[in-house]
Structures are given as C-alpha cells and as structure tokens.
C-alpha cells in the first residue's frame with residue numbers, strides 16, 4: 400500500500416532521455432506498489448515555450464527555466480538529470496548540497512575529475528541520508544538482471560572471456576548534422592562515452608569484476624559535418640556551414656578484468672545497418688550466456704556440461720513472473736521493451752530512498768566507468784599501449 404508524503408521529482412532536461420525518464424516516472428507508481436507516492440512536479444529547460452510543451456505532453460505538473468531556483472525549492476525531493484554531460488557535475492553537486500536525491504544520466508560526467516567530484520559529493524551526502532544513482536538503465540532490462548544473477552549462481556562456471564558490442568549507424572550519413580553528441584565540450588567523448596559506457600558498465604555489472612587495464616583505438620571517420628539548425632540531439636536538422644567533429648565515431652578496445660577474464664569491446668556509430676544493437680556474450684568453463692538487446696526478452700544459454708549430442712545454444716524466455724520485474728507487468732510470455740527499464744530504474748531508486756539504502760549503480764560505479772573511458776582515450780593517444788585503470792593505492 401503506497402502511503403506517506405509524496406516524493407516530488409524535478410527533471411532537468413527534456414530531450415530524448417527526458418521522454419524516456421518521463422515514461423519511467425509516470426509508469427512506476429501505476430504498475431508497481433511503491434513504498435511512497437511519487438509526483439512528477441517540474442521539468443526544467445532553457446527554452447520556456449519548448450519546456451512548457453514537454454511538460455504538457457509528458458505529464459509534468461509545471462515547467463521552469465532556472466534549474467538553480469528549482470533545486471532550491473523545499474517541495475522538491477528528487478532531481479533527475481537528463482542534460483548533456485557538460486552540466487551533470489554542476490547540477491548534481493548543487494542538488495546534493497541542497498539535500499536532494501539525485502538520479503543522473505550516463506555517462507556520469509565528461510571527465511574523471513568531474514566524476515570524482517560527483518562521487519565524493521554523493522558519498523558525503525549519503526552520510527546525511529541523501530541517495531544518488533547513475534542511469535545505466537540497461538541493468539534493469541529483466542534479462543540483463545537475470546544474466547547477472549545466473550552468472551553469480553555459477554551457470555557458466557568461471558568467466559574466461561567477455562565479448563561486448565554496442566553498434567549504431569546514425570553517423571554513416573555524412574549529412575547528419577553536428578549534434579551535441581559530436582562535440583567534445585558537450586559530450587566528453589563520442590561513441591566511446593555514449594554507448595561504450597553502457598557495455599563497460601554492463602560487463603562490470605554482470606561479471607562482478609572490474610575492468611582493470613585496457614588497450615584501445617578510437618577513430619573519427621567523418622571529420623566535418625553540417626552545423627545543426629532546428630531541433631537538437633539525434634533529430635536536429637542541418638543548417639548552413641560546417642563544423643569539426645571533435646569526438647570519436649568508433650571505439651574498439653580490449654580489457655583485462657579483475658577476475659582474470661579477457662574482454663573485447665566495440666562501440667560504434669558506423670555499423671551500417673545496426674540501429675541500436677547491444678550484445679554481450681559471457682563465456683565460462685561450464686557454459687556461455689548471451690544477451691542481445693534486439694531480442695531483449697530472452698537470453699541464450701549454452702551448457703557445456705550437457706551430453707555432447709544435446710549441446711547448442713538454447714533460448715531462455717525472460718517473461719515469467721519469477722523473473723526480475725516481470726510480475727508487475729503482463730501475464731507470462733507478454734513482452735517488455737526499451738521503455739520498461741526506465742520504469743524499473745524509477746522504482747528501484749524510490750525503493751532505495753524509502754528503505755534508506757544506497758542504490759546501484761552508485762556514483763562510485765559511474766566513476767569507475769569514467770576511469771575506463773579515460774584509460775581507453777589515453778591508450779589511443781599512446782599507440783594503443785596498455786593502460787592501467789585502477790592504480791593501486793601507494
């Protein structure tokens with residue numbers, strides 16, 4: 400039974416992720432029994448007319464144009480940051496200082512220094528009961544949560560290799576304009592930070608191991624693009640003139656994991672024909688498990704311990720009430736999609752706030768991903784030499 404004073408949410412930003420988070424906040428109290436009610440109080444953006452329209456469309460009670468004024472309000476409990484990476488640190492640190500619980504989109508920040516500042520602020524705030532979490536939403540796809548559980552149970556045995564890839568193709572067209580995601584000062588890095596961050600986090604999450612050293616290469620395939628005119632983000636249109644792409648279009652890197660496994664990673668916006676193709680395959684001495692985002696209601700399992708003439712990858716349908724999150728939705732066999740992870744994220748964040756526990760992924764885990772991203776960049780700058788991610792304390 401949901402009772403008590405509602406947690407009132409302010410969302411800062413209203414692009415693609417703003418839409419996805421709005422779906423999450425709207426569905427969470429409707430489909431799950433939350434321990435406290437949640438209210439979509441205010442959405443914040445710089446363009447007053449556009450943010451007012453977003454508020455009406457997505458169901459926020461109010462809109463506002465000044466995030467500082469909003470995080471200073473006594474009637475706001477949660478600040479949800481869905482802006483480009485260049486403003487994450489400033490908003491998150493200010494919100495935590497103002498005593499607000501903070502959910503921040505991935506990657507946590509644009510630099511390790513910013514991520515460190517945020518993780519320090521989050522650790523300090525946690526001592527005052529203030530919670531923070533990073534939006535690595537794919538952890539909350541039921542099949543990915545199950546993948547983590549099955550590996551922890553030993554279903555594949557000792558993890559020896561991981562193959563992770565996140566492939567998109569929205570930059571193959573050279574006429575695609577210079578969106579903020581292609582500008583280092585706004586995005587920090589390109590495919591590496593935007594989608595490579597997901598597969599780094601997913602690898603660390605499902606294996607329970609950290610990426611401890613990397614070697615990598617980054618490539619910018621189309622160096623100049625038309626400036627962006629109308630709109631923003633992935634759906635903006637081109638204007639007159641050209642500008643320089645200052646981030647990577649593709650990143651390929653290798654990592655050694657803390658438990659001894661070897662991992663390969665590919666993050667690219669130039670995989671012609673691949674729209675949003677995330678795969679992760681974990682190979683162990685007893686078997687292998689594969690998750691494919693294009694078939695997100697299932698896992699594939701290979702059992703090496705089965706009789707030789709019965710071996711082969713089989714499909715586990717992750718649509719039973721006994722699977723993570725599924726019971727709150729539809730009867731067995733009825734599928735979930737991209738948006739459901741955002742609802743699960745809101746549910747888990749609210750539950751942690753109500754229970755007084757620290758949610759995951761924490762800002763410290765976001766910092767860990769940031770350190771891997773930074774190490775891949777340093778490797779690329781140094782002829783793909785191996786770079787240690789976690790330098791042991793002296």
Ligand code: SOE
Nearest residue numbers: 415505567593594597633675
């Ligand atoms: C664009 O590449 C993007 O929207 C990412 O920013 C998201 O994190 C991913 O979920 C889908 O693709």
